[in-house]
Amino acid sequence: MxxxxxxxxxxxxxxxxxxxxxxxxxxxxxxxxxxxxxxxxxxxxxxxxxxxxxxxxxxxxxxxxxxxxxxxxxxxxxxxxxxxxxQHELRGSLRLTAPPSFGPAFLNEVCCRFMVEHPQVRLEVDLNDAFVDLIDGGYDLALRDGPTDLPGLIARPLTENRILLCASPAYLQRKGMDVSLENYEQHDWLVFRHPLLNRHFWWVRLGEERIRLQQPAPRLASDNYDFLLACALRGQGLQFLPQWSAAPYLERGELVRLLPDYLLEPDAFGPWVHILYLAHRRRTRKVRVFIEMLEGYMRERGIS
The missing domain is CATH 1.10.10.10 (Winged helix-like DNA-binding domain superfamily/Winged helix DNA-binding domain)
Structure with missing residues (x-):
């Protein structure tokens, strides 16, 4: 038989x-x-x-x-x-999962480019904050910040999780005052709420110096990052943003980076965004091609 x-x-x-x-x-x-x-x-x-x-x-x-x-x-x-x-074009399906904020920041563009170049591949993209099991969920790869020491997974760094303080020119003009560690509590703050993030203080770094800042009462708090970002672009306050998200708005002048010598520690999200995939999928050509396109796009944007 x-x-x-x-x-x-x-x-x-x-x-x-x-x-x-x-x-x-x-x-x-x-x-x-x-x-x-x-x-x-x-x-x-x-x-x-x-x-x-x-x-x-x-x-x-x-x-x-x-x-x-x-x-x-x-x-x-x-x-x-x-x-x-x-022997033929890439075909079949490719399933991936990522946090919702990665969509408008870079994943939308990468997926559209991939579909144009590989029309025989069906993409399924689940955007959620849950740290799903790739095997149980049937995913080919995941994009995540946070813990990566998971059994059976390869974690490939995609971009550094550098956190910048930003505001729109409209907010700075309306407020009429600069931003410093002495007066930061007098500003309007847009604060991202997440179970893994401390609600009481931030840690910022100036070179090797580590500084603890008491969190001010936010003017607006939300568990939806993109909602807060939209409000920051409309001039409603200061927001800490990862560079991978802030880059296009800073380039176009829609946001301004403040306190450029200081970096917020990423807390539980960790210092890197990673591409996660199962060890036996590393040689799969469609997975490899998607990763190469993603990395190329991040280099093109200057945020690799």
């Missing part, structure tokens, strides 16, 4: 817990699946399932073999995709 077919039928049987349900899903007969599993058991010299009249369950050997079979089938599928895409 064809080994690949036997492995496919074994994995389906284990996942469905039944020869009949697995057979229905694969479009085969239950007897064909029974024969395939029996062939594997004879080859291994051990039982993969414990069977009774009421139920069937994997043996200890079955659990071990299932993990290996899944990996083997996945690697064969990936290899097939790679060979196909060496």
């Amino acid at each position: 064809d080994k690949l077919s036997a492995l496919t039928m074994f994995v389906a049987t284990a996942e469905h817990g039944s020869f009949s349900r697995a057979a229905e899903q694969l479009g085969k007969t239950p007897s064909a699946l029974t024969k395939a599993v029996g062939h594997l058991e004879s080859e291994l010299g051990t039982r993969l399932f414990e069977r009774t009249t009421r139920r069937m369950a994997l043996t200890e050997a079955g659990h071990i073999y299932l993990e290996g079979a899944r990996q083997a089938l996945m690697q064969l599928q990936l290899a097939g995709e790679e060979v196909d895409q060496l």
Whole structure:
């Protein structure tokens, strides 16, 4: 019997817990699946399932073999995709997840460019702040700031998480006063609320010096970063912004950087934005091409 077919039928049987349900899903007969599993058991010299009249369950050997079979089938599928895409355009689907603020900052543009250059690839982009499991969610890659020491994931730095203090020229003209560490509490503040961020004070750095600043009462607080940014652009106050978000507005003069010698510590978000992907996906060409386009765009913008 064809080994690949036997492995496919074994994995389906284990996942469905039944020869009949697995057979229905694969479009085969239950007897064909029974024969395939029996062939594997004879080859291994051990039982993969414990069977009774009421139920069937994997043996200890079955659990071990299932993990290996899944990996083997996945690697064969990936290899097939790679060979196909060496000869043809990129195709298939690419699923990624990222925080909502990454969309307007750079991900919108990168995804649109990718779709133009690779029209046979279907993109699925989930924008949310939840730190989702790439395997459970079926994602090819994720963009995240914050913790990256997760098992089975490769974390590739994308851009430094440099936090700048910014305001619009309209706000500075209306307020009629400069910004300093002596008078910062007299300004209108737009403050991002997040469970990982301290609500009482900030840490800023001036060279090697670390300075603790008491947070003033905000004029506007929100858990939505892009809402606050829109208000900052409309002249409603000061806001701490990551450079990857502030860069185009600073370049166009819509925002002004204040206290340029000082940097806010990124707190729990960490010093880098990372691209996260599973180790076995690193050689997948569509993943590699998307990452290269993303990195190229960040270099083009001067924020790599």
